[in-house]
Amino acid sequence: MFATTIASQLYDAALALVYPQACAVCGASVDSRHDGVACETCWNATRLFTEDDTLCWKCGAFTAATVSQNRRERVRCGKCDDLAFNGARACGFYEGALRASILELKRQPQVGRRLARFMFAAMQREPLNSADLIISVPLHPSRERERGFNQAALLAHELARLSHLPLDDHSVVRRVHTERHRAGMDSVARRKSVAGVFAVRHPDSVAGRRVLLIDDVFTTGATVSSCAAVLKDAGAEEVFVLTLARPERY
Numbered sequence: 370m371f372a373t374t375i376a377s378q379l380y381d382a383a384l385a386l387v388y389p390q391a392c393a394v395c396g397a398s399v400d401s402r403h404d405g406v407a408c409e410t411c412w413n414a415t416r417l418f419t420e421d422d423t424l425c426w427k428c429g430a431f432t433a434a435t436v437s438q439n440r441r442e443r444v445r446c447g448k449c450d451d452l453a454f455n456g457a458r459a460c461g462f463y464e465g466a467l468r469a470s471i472l473e474l475k476r477q478p479q480v481g482r483r484l485a486r487f488m489f490a491a492m493q494r495e496p497l498n499s500a501d502l503i504i505s506v507p508l509h510p511s512r513e514r515e516r517g518f519n520q521a522a523l524l525a526h527e528l529a530r531l532s533h534l535p536l537d538d539h540s541v542v543r544r545v546h547t548e549r550h551r552a553g554m555d556s557v558a559r560r561k562s563v564a565g566v567f568a569v570r571h572p573d574s575v576a577g578r579r580v581l582l583i584d585d586v587f588t589t590g591a592t593v594s595s596c597a598a599v600l601k602d603a604g605a606e607e608v609f610v611l612t613l614a615r616p617e618r619y
């Protein structure tokens with residue numbers, strides 16, 4: 370897989386010299402291939418979370434409140450008490466360059482350097498920075514065959530490479546095929562739809578670990594919560610979640 374990725378990256382680089390790529394958001398030309406499918410201007414206009422943002426300490430929901438650094442751990446949105454993970458963070462809102470990159474990642478198995486750096490920066494912040502094992506949310510095998518790859522696994526690989534944390538891409542399996550973003554589903558319906566979807570094949574590999582679970586988008590948190598629940602049942606000490614984006618602006 371790595372040889373294929375490198376070959377395709379070289380091919381893209383050569384191609385970009387001949388045919389400059391148009392930004393997927395605004396149509397201007399993309400000057401650096403590290404920016405992926407969006408141009409510098411669109412990246413700068415995309416809202417990404419920083420250490421200065423006040424987020425729900427548990428689920429990472431954005432709040433407009435300004436809370437001093439030493440009180441951040443007490444901030445809660447009030448909607449995430451039932452979710453099984455210990456803490457979740459996204460790089461930013463599902464919009465602009467981030468949205469275009471996520472859509473592209475479903476089509477092309479390549480993680481742009483800029484995207485990887487944002488994710489790496491997010492995983493170095495509290496509370497995610499205490500994780501000691503990286504696991505991606507698995508796709509159902511039939512979905513993965515259809516697409517040819519799992520975009521969450523690509524992100525997890527990239528983060529393991531950057532952080533030098535171990536990657537476990539075999540312990541968690543997806544047993545049931547679900548529609549991940551079915552329209553009209555409220556949070557209860559989503560939670561029901563993902564109950565029993567995941568299983569841990571090798572509990573010994575996750576027991577006592579502080580897992581960083583990787584997915585592309587955090588919607589209601591039902592999917593990652595269901596995955597976190599089986600990891601905890603298997604003995605994981607804590608489960609954190611990192612995604613590229615979350616959709617809502619509060």
Ligand SMILES: [Zn+2]
Pocket residue numbers: 392393394395396397407408409410411412
């Ligand atoms: Zn643009």
Ligand SMILES: [Zn+2]
Pocket residue numbers: 425426427428429430445446447448449
């Ligand atoms: Zn919350």
